[in-house]
Amino acid sequence: MGNSFGCSASGERLVSAARDGDLVEAKMLLEFNPSLAKYSTFGGLNSPLHFASARGHNEIVALLLENGADVNSRNYCGQTSLMHACRYGHWEVVQTLLLYRSNVTRADYLSGRTALHFAAVNGHVRCIRLVVADFIPSAPFEVISAQTNSDKGSGPNSKNKYNQFALSKFVNKAADGGITALHMAALNGYFDCVQLLLDIQAKVSAVTFHYGTSMDLIGAGSTPLHYAACGGNLKCCQVLLARGASRLKLNCNGWLPLDVARIWRRQWLEPLLSPNSDLDIPTFAPSSYLSLPLLSVLNIARECGLQSSASSDESDVCAVCLERTCTVAGEGCGHALCVRCALYLCSTSNIPSEMSGPSGSIPCPLCRHGIISFAKLPCIEAKELKLHLSLGLCTSCILHHCDSDSSAIACKPDIRRNRVASVSSDMFCPVSCSPFPSVAIPLCSCNNELCSSVEPHEGETQDESPRHSQAILEEQDKMDGQRLPKTTCTNMFWSRRSCHREHQCNSEINS
Incomplete structure (x- = not known):
């Protein structure tokens, strides 16, 4: 697809432009031949979208997607552009790929890693927040949990229960050897990532497989606390213990987390990890990187576009950027913003709104009121982002049931009929x-x-x-x-x- 001899020279020029961030060259090549957006290299089968995503060139990523690039295309290792963007921490590129419904549940061929694993291993907490956005409805966690536990019937409660189950399944997906995203964040000492993963239902008691583990020096059957003890970060160990991790858990080598800390010479962890420790474990507030209104503004942006045109009426201009038309309003305070500013606010803010909203709410930039969801303003014309029929499964169709009376997510029937299910990573050898x-x-x-x-x-x-x-x-x-x-x-x-x-x-x- 795109590797014919006739377009290989132009395709390599587009690859070079995507790697170097040359937007003018990329526009010229795509105007001459839009099918070059589907080009892939002969060696690693990397597309121009892979190169632009890995280097963080967001404008070129958007240009390629507008010209029909497959947002879920894989290279020789089965890695998508979303995985490359999460690997290097380009959250703006992750945001753009999610707007074009990139499939976050896909795993690579080598070891079953998803984009969440790539973000966690390198400590990119904003990428983690964006990747899990489609699993977290724009409502307080306390309300969702109470509805799920109190009523097991049908209707909205069963949908919330499905969302919670899908979130837990995705966050705790095991890669090679049973390693989860929480294991890798704890090993590398990324406290913000560990705290966020625990807040979105990562299992603190998850253990690596008793066979096939790639971390033989830590030991099979190890918990995230074993990995945190190997990494040596004190706060990661404290937050894991505060969330219920056991000091007495033995791995397959017969090692306690204390033994792992001694083997790796993390002497400062011994008083905390000792089975008879009487140290007080501090309490940790919910992560400041939770973002409840992110899903609502993502769906509005997918439905209406980013609305980058300027407004002629001064009363409709966004009070944050002073350029674009107001398209969304925060539920509760009612202040209007443009969808681009609201999306940026939900993706980057790490200031908790403790005074006027639940954990995970985003403070309004105008009144500091806690926002848990955004609503589309009336009289806003829907403008669906251009999606190519070869994009495969969209994230929204995977995660949510498309009911006839549901208006939260717009899934086009023609796309659903032409989608192709992704190949399970369990079919490939995890070495x-x-x-x-x-x-x-x-x-x-x-x-x-x-x-x-x-x-x-x-x-x-x-x-x-x-x-x-x-x-x-x-x-x-x-x-x-x-x-x-x-x-x-x-x-x-x-x-x-x-x-x-x-x-x-x-x-x-x-x-």
């Missing part, structure tokens, strides 16, 4: 050299060279959370005295075959 590169474990050395799975991180692709965790780890290395010795891949992982396959795909993007 990998280093599916989750981590700075908390020793670097592997293959023939005295760094393993290709330990990917370099460029300065412009990192956000504040990895830098902060890196500074903490450097301080902890000074406390440890001497860096832990390196080990080889054969001691840590199953095979190097998948490592080479993933390196083949990623080397095109990282070149």
Whole structure:
């Protein structure tokens, strides 16, 4: 698809433009031949959308999608553009892909990782918030839980129960060896990610598989607390214990979390992880990265578009950007905003509204009232984003039942008839050299060279959370005295075959 000899030269030019962020070149090529948006490279089968998503070029991502690029296209490893955007923390690209209904539940071929795993392993908490947006209805968690537990009948209560079940199933999806997103966030010491995952029903008692685990040095059958003890972050261990993690859980090696901390020389964790510890565990408030109104404004943006045109009436101009027409209003306070500003507010805000709203509400920028959902203003013309029929399953169709009386999500029948179910990741062999590169474990050395799975991180692709965790780890290395010795891949992982396959795909993007 797009790899014919006639368009290969133009396709490679578009790939270079998508990698380098050359918007003018990309527009010129797509105007000449719009089918180039479906081009894929010969080696790793990466599309221009993969390159633009990995590099964070949001305007080129939107341009490719408008010209018919498949938002759910896979490369040779089965990785989608959403996975690449989450890997490098480009939350704006994640937002754009979700507006075009990217399938968040798809897993790669190598180890069954979803976009949630890629975001958690690198500490991109805003990407986690966006990825789970379609699973969290725009209503307080307390109300949803009370309705689900009190009534098991039909109607809205059963739909809320379905949403809760789908959220729990997605957040606790196990990748290679039974590793969940909570395991990897705890291992790397990303406290914000651990706290958010726990607030959205991540299981603190989840254990890795008793077979096939890729982290043999920690041990099969390990809980997130074992991984947090290996990583050495004190706050991650505290929040896990506060949410019900057990200090007495043994893994398949017969190790307690205390034993893992001693093996990895995390002496500062011993008083906390001791089975007879009498230390007071602090209480933690709900995560400030919860965003209840995100789903409502996402659905409005999918239905009406971003409405970027200016308004002639000054009374209808958004009070935040002073450019676009007001299209949404916060339920409760009633203040109107444009959909682009409301979407930006729900995606980036980490200031909890403790005075006037439940946990997860977003403070209104005009009156600070807690907003739990947005409503579309009347007389706003619907303008569905252009979707190509080859986009496959849309996220909304997967997560929610499309009832005839439901107006929250608009799913076109023709798209539903032409969708193709994704292949389950269970059909593929879950072997990998280093599916989750981590700075908390020793670097592997293959023939005295760094393993290709330990990917370099460029300065412009990192956000504040990895830098902060890196500074903490450097301080902890000074406390440890001497860096832990390196080990080889054969001691840590199953095979190097998948490592080479993933390196083949990623080397095109990282070149």
